[in-house]
Amino acid sequence: MALPPTAASASVLRSLRSEGVSVSPVSDGIGVLDAVRARDPALIVLDVELPGPEQGAVLAALQTEVPNVPVIAVTSRERRAGLIGQLRADRDDYVVRPFAVDELAARIRLRLRLGPPAENGVLRHGVLTVDTEFGDVTVDGQGVSLSPTEYALLMALLTAPGEIVPPDRLAREVWSEPASANLIQVYISYLRRKIGAERIRTVRGEGYVLEA
Structure with a gap:
């Protein structure tokens, strides 16, 4: 340390x-x-x-x-x-x-x-795959087109798969500045539409969880 x-x-x-x-x-x-x-x-x-x-x-x-x-x-x-x-x-x-x-x-x-780093820069969580070198995202083998903000939001959730990520951390990592709860909810909604609503769970009062 x-x-x-x-x-x-x-x-x-x-x-x-x-x-x-x-x-x-x-x-x-x-x-x-x-x-x-x-x-x-x-x-x-x-x-x-x-x-x-x-x-x-x-x-x-x-x-x-x-x-x-x-x-x-x-x-x-x-x-x-x-x-x-x-x-x-x-x-x-x-x-x-x-x-x-x-x-x-x-x-x-x-x-x-x-554990070990992603193989060849590819991260996997359930049916979700992210090629961090090229920024490609697939869900169950199907390509998904994300905006830069949606991609940054997905990566912030993917750093803690299966765990609650609080809104203030998302604001810091995605927007680099204070972001309203409403703005975060809007982009969570956008991301859900593209990767599947069931893959992002809301924990009321605490944050969001990326599910497998």
């Missing part, structure tokens, strides 16, 4: 260790690469504002050195846009500072459960 030594990072460490997760903290960019080579981690949390080398370069180096290891990037809202293009849709994730400790812990648990 590559986070600067703050009260927040100490809280994250305590939370993860209390759940039985083995954590090896480092406090600078050089230390991240050294730790990866020495410890063979299952997952990397990388704060893009760590001291040391430019963290975009550190992220790229990590993806090359350990291509099957997921990275969760911690970023500020200002740096988010430049970071997202570097993340692998089938493998990586991010949180925006300030974040809740339980949110980061939940994302770590999810990434650790996902």
